[in-house]
Amino acid sequence: MKALTFKRKPAKFAAAMVAGRIAPGAGAKVGPLSLRDVDPPELPGPSWVRVRPRLSGICGSDLATIDGTSSRWFEPIVSFPFTPGHEIVGDLDDGRRVVVVPVLSCATRGFSPVCPACADGRINHCERIGFGDLEPGLQCGFCESTGGGWSTLMVAHESQLVPVPDELSDEAAVLVEPTACAVHAAAEVEADRVALIGAGTLGLLTIAALRARRPDVEILATAKHPHQRTLARELGADRVVAPGELDRAVRAMSGTMRYDSGQLGGGIAATVDCVGSADSLAQALRITAPGGTIHAVGMPGVTTLDLTPLWQREVALRGAYAYERPDFDTALELVARHDLGRLVTATYPLRQYEEAIAHAAHAGVRGAVKIAFDLRSEKERENL
Numbered sequence: 001m002k003a004l005t006f007k008r009k010p011a012k013f014a015a016a017m018v019a020g021r022i023a024p025g026a027g028a029k030v031g032p033l034s035l036r037d038v039d040p041p042e043l044p045g046p047s048w049v050r051v052r053p054r055l056s057g058i059c060g061s062d063l064a065t066i067d068g069t070s071s072r073w074f075e076p077i078v079s080f081p082f083t084p085g086h087e088i089v090g091d092l093d094d095g096r097r098v099v100v101v102p103v104l105s106c107a108t109r110g111f112s113p114v115c116p117a118c119a120d121g122r123i124n125h126c127e128r129i130g131f132g133d134l135e136p137g138l139q140c141g142f143c144e145s146t147g148g149g150w151s152t153l154m155v156a157h158e159s160q161l162v163p164v165p166d167e168l169s170d171e172a173a174v175l176v177e178p179t180a181c182a183v184h185a186a187a188e189v190e191a192d193r194v195a196l197i198g199a200g201t202l203g204l205l206t207i208a209a210l211r212a213r214r215p216d217v218e219i220l221a222t223a224k225h226p227h228q229r230t231l232a233r234e235l236g237a238d239r240v241v242a243p244g245e246l247d248r249a250v251r252a253m254s255g256t257m258r259y260d261s262g263q264l265g266g267g268i269a270a271t272v273d274c275v276g277s278a279d280s281l282a283q284a285l286r287i288t289a290p291g292g293t294i295h296a297v298g299m300p301g302v303t304t305l306d307l308t309p310l311w312q313r314e315v316a317l318r319g320a321y322a323y324e325r326p327d328f329d330t331a332l333e334l335v336a337r338h339d340l341g342r343l344v345t346a347t348y349p350l351r352q353y354e355e356a357i358a359h360a361a362h363a364g365v366r367g368a369v370k371i372a373f374d375l376r377s378e379k380e381r382e383n384l
Contacts, residue, residue: 002037003035004036016030033353048155051092057088101325178201199231346372348374
């Protein structure tokens with residue numbers, strides 16, 4: 001079978017880090033990622049099935065891995081060589097079309113009884129992601145045992161399968177997993193006014209999830225590019241501004257005073273950061289009111305950050321990782337209601353992976369949102 005594989009090759013990883021700093025996505029040309037003929041992953045047990053991906057998305061965590069900017073925190077919970085791809089819609093041997101819940105929790109790892117978090121349905125808080133019957137792996141796409149969506153075949157546990165309704169397109173279905181992330185994040189936001197930083201895929205989906213959960217919430221969002229501003233408004237943002245205009249907009253919205261330095265005396269009760277960079281987190285700290293909460297939804301890289309305002313203003317910084325299983329049911333409804341499949345801007349065959357990753361890394365400036373690998377064509381499979 002064909003698969004894009006990521007091997008543990010320190011020299012190539014270092015080259016990817018250098019290339020990625022020069023041009024985002026360039027790590028695909030020089031790094032440890034390559035298209036190979038590999039043996040299909042074996043079924044780890046009787047509750048496992050084969051999944052043949054139809055579409056598999058390229059997300060920010062994939063790009064960070066390819067460009068060598070992801071945190072070393074992940075090293076104990078990744079196994080090599082792995083096949084990336086955790087946004088997956090695919091076919092089972094019996095013909096069913098499914099979305100894969102990629103988190104590798106206790107049920108997939110053969111633990112009985114399961115840990116307290118999994119018993120409570122919080123698979124995103126599983127304590128055993130590096131142990132059990134599988135090689136270490138936070139999710140499918142980072143685990144040697146399961147494979148990932150950037151291939152013609154992977155394996156998944158029955159507990160990870162979400163049936164896709166016939167009326168939902170593959171383009172819509174491949175957005176169910178990132179939409180579940182947005183649904184999970186939106187459920188933690190209780191403020192009546194929210195500032196949301198970033199209008200990439202995750203930012204746009206979080207706007208939609210916030211609006212669906214709280215029709216009366218006031219959403220102020222930032223977007224760099226014209227198509228992002230249009231989509232942000234369509235999906236529920238009340239006002240959309242450029243990133244550099246956010247501080248002023250929050251000041252006007254909250255009626256707060258401003259110091260001569262430009263710092264705000266007050267701010268907004270809740271900020272949702274869907275970027276995860278040092279700059280976006282610093283901006284979130286500036287605009288969040290004393291006693292407010294910053295929800296970090298975008299996966300942060302390794303950052304240097306002045307946390308003095310976090311302390312002085314008693315701001316809470318809360319992460320939002322992945323989802324609980326019911327979030328996928330809500331995501332299916334949200335994807336269908338807003339026709340979110342239209343956010344899939346372009347698809348590529350695996351053999352064009354360098355071009356696909358470059359497109360994903362520059363999605364905003366190229367007027368794109370979500371880029372995915374397309375493995376639906378039988379002719380394409382034969383010609384890989």
